[in-house]
Amino acid sequence: xxxxxxxVAFPHMGNNxxxxxxxxxxxxxxxYVPGKNNARGLERGLKFSPEWVCLPFxxxxxxxxxxxxxxxxxxxxxxxxxxxxxxxxxxxxxxxLKDLGYDVEIKCLPQADLLTFEWADFLQSxxxxxxxxxxxxxxxxxxxFLMKLQLIQLVEKLEGETRCYEVxxxxxxxxxxxxxxxxSEAETHQQLRRLKYLIKEEFxxxxxxxxxxxxxxxxxxxxxxxxxxxxxxxxxxxKLGELGCEVHMGISLYDWVKHKLHVNFHRKYLEYxxxxxxxxxxxxxxxxxxxxxxxxxxxxxxxxxxxxxxHVYPFTCMPEITAKSIITKxxxxxxxxxxxxxxxxxxxxxxAGLVTRLEAYTDLLRTKKNKTANGD
Amino acid sequence: MVESEKTNTGTLKExxxxxIDEICIPLKxxxxxxxxxxxxxxxxxxxxxxxxxxxxxxxCPKFLGLPDLIRGTINNLPPIIExxxxxRKKPVFYSMLETGRKLNGSFSQIKSAFEESVKTxxxxxxxxxxxxxxxxxLDLLGKNPAEVPxxxxxxxxxxxxxxxxxxxxxxxxxxxxxxxxxxxxxxxAVVLENLPGRIFRQKTKISETLKNYWGNEExxxxxxxxxxxxxxxxxxxxxxxxxxxxxxxxxxIITRDAKTRDIPYICVVMDEHSGQAGVITRVxxxxxxxxxxxxxxxxxxxx
Numbered sequence: 193x194x195x196x197x198x199x200v201a202f203p204h205m206g207n208n209x210x211x212x213x214x215x216x217x218x219x220x221x222x223x224y225v226p227g228k229n230n231a232r233g234l235e236r237g238l239k240f241s242p243e244w245v246c247l248p249f250x251x252x253x254x255x256x257x258x259x260x261x262x263x264x265x266x267x268x269x270x271x272x273x274x275x276x277x278x279x280x281x282x283x284x285x286x287x288x289l290k291d292l293g294y295d296v297e298i299k300c301l302p303q304a305d306l307l308t309f310e311w312a313d314f315l316q317s318x319x320x321x322x323x324x325x326x327x328x329x330x331x332x333x334x335x336x337f338l339m340k341l342q343l344i345q346l347v348e349k350l351e352g353e354t355r356c357y358e359v360x361x362x363x364x365x366x367x368x369x370x371x372x373x374x375x376s377e378a379e380t381h382q383q384l385r386r387l388k389y390l391i392k393e394e395f396x397x398x399x400x401x402x403x404x405x406x407x408x409x410x411x412x413x414x415x416x417x418x419x420x421x422x423x424x425x426x427x428x429x430x431k432l433g434e435l436g437c438e439v440h441m442g443i444s445l446y447d448w449v450k451h452k453l454h455v456n457f458h459r460k461y462l463e464y465x466x467x468x469x470x471x472x473x474x475x476x477x478x479x480x481x482x483x484x485x486x487x488x489x490x491x492x493x494x495x496x497x498x499x500x501x502x503h504v505y506p507f508t509c510m511p512e513i514t515a516k517s518i519i520t521k522x523x524x525x526x527x528x529x530x531x532x533x534x535x536x537x538x539x540x541x542x543x544a545g546l547v548t549r550l551e552a553y554t555d556l557l558r559t560k561k562n563k564t565a566n567g568d
Numbered sequence: 569m570v571e572s573e574k575t576n577t578g579t580l581k582e583x584x585x586x587x588i589d590e591i592c593i594p595l596k597x598x599x600x601x602x603x604x605x606x607x608x609x610x611x612x613x614x615x616x617x618x619x620x621x622x623x624x625x626x627x628c629p630k631f632l633g634l635p636d637l638i639r640g641t642i643n644n645l646p647p648i649i650e651x652x653x654x655x656r657k658k659p660v661f662y663s664m665l666e667t668g669r670k671l672n673g674s675f676s677q678i679k680s681a682f683e684e685s686v687k688t689x690x691x692x693x694x695x696x697x698x699x700x701x702x703x704x705x706l707d708l709l710g711k712n713p714a715e716v717p718x719x720x721x722x723x724x725x726x727x728x729x730x731x732x733x734x735x736x737x738x739x740x741x742x743x744x745x746x747x748x749x750x751x752x753x754x755x756x757a758v759v760l761e762n763l764p765g766r767i768f769r770q771k772t773k774i775s776e777t778l779k780n781y782w783g784n785e786e787x788x789x790x791x792x793x794x795x796x797x798x799x800x801x802x803x804x805x806x807x808x809x810x811x812x813x814x815x816x817x818x819x820x821i822i823t824r825d826a827k828t829r830d831i832p833y834i835c836v837v838m839d840e841h842s843g844q845a846g847v848i849t850r851v852x853x854x855x856x857x858x859x860x861x862x863x864x865x866x867x868x869x870x871x
Binding site for chain 1: 590630635
């Protein structure tokens, strides 16, 4: 560790670590990236978490404990201002960690509204005792961060869409890992601009196998942490891909950041869709989580060429349950005809149950698709 | 105006049929009440949308989407009169005005109705702060409008605070008659409404960086804080419903607080499985422990 630099750690959320790593490094901090989320870590996190808090809390606290044991003193956690539980995370986690006897300082990355520019103060504060970052540098840092997020979004998109065509099983995952490494290694704007083509090439190499089974088009969406983190959702994306589904991601962190910067017009459109179905229960306002947009997406995709809609959320997530109730009813009443599958995740990782459900779901979708194709 | 029946087994059973499995028990009960009213063939349903009840706070997400949730999940609903209370954006009276307009009320009518209701609520608070139970207060409210009778001290050996959301604490069906049971066990129960109103005005700080943003939790946290600081009770019972999001974190905060202050604390989780024995045993043993502790502390002080 070089002199004057502060060692910080941040929790994992899916594959987005390269972007955050570069953000904090460019801001002038030393970064420790915790190991990938795993069952052993989660088990330790569970010990110190409240009983039925949602899954992301338990996973992130496991990350923190790991980092603290490596000697990290400063931890970065995003904060929010309601209405869902997420805003409480950092405060309660700090309480728990301090009670455990760790000397920890949790720095909040305020993301309730990115246009308030509170995050700029945050970036200045993690530098330790060093002169502040100039505005030009700040712009440059954020630009690199956003570009990396955009590339990660592309990687995740391609990963979902390629896996069902792969010739050798596991090629897509390997390509994904390679892409993440090159993204995290790239430092300048020029390098990042070239990466786009490299990534596309990387996934094209995986190849298209002529599969006998019908390829299904499935949307994967839901609460952002669980939808993006492959450990939290028990690799739903991979499993769906291997069952012959083209998985289209309904969500990404880039999308979220854009929304928080008030420039995500696609989300505005989804909001409109949800609102305009108010008479049958479309949500009228953002109630936290992704519920508002998940409803919009469900309406949106039911007009398009989509076979299935997989909605993942942490067990007991308040907003997503609301969305789930409404979508269930819509489908049961035949208002929209895309079959939804709801998967609530918590720490009980019985894999067989999940696989069986996914297999049954894809079988049903395939039967339905073949039937409509044959014109029955 | 028609009210739904008091919560009973039928309410919950009907409600559980419509609500999805993961939803918390208060909502299932709410579904039951809505279905009860739909069955009575009412012309309009009144469903409020509480976004925030004090400035700068939020309610639980399920409150935010309540009318949409009901509209989206129950068939053959009568038209819904929605009242949005959002103190982040507009004063209460404005919401009242909006709702009153939907009922074709004139401005003066709405104003007098609003003033009347505020007056009743204030009186109710005064009665509650004197120390009456919720049911007693409701009865008194109906009787003589002018005076608040003195409350006689019960002379019970222990005082226990029962905190939690109003719909859990004051619904004897949901909490399985907990208040009655405490009374039979010769324990004084203090609820949040019994505490002086001034303590709820300040926002609780969870940590250096976070101020609480949940309206309901605000009451619980500041109430508990007041009780702990002034050492007013011998123990705290926290009633929360299974799957309640805010409570899962607030419970953790109170637990840690109670531990440092050395005050007995129990969290009773409720769901629609109305096995009373489990709850009774837990509460009984909790009360028993408090009494024993008190006795031993008394002996120590005397010796």
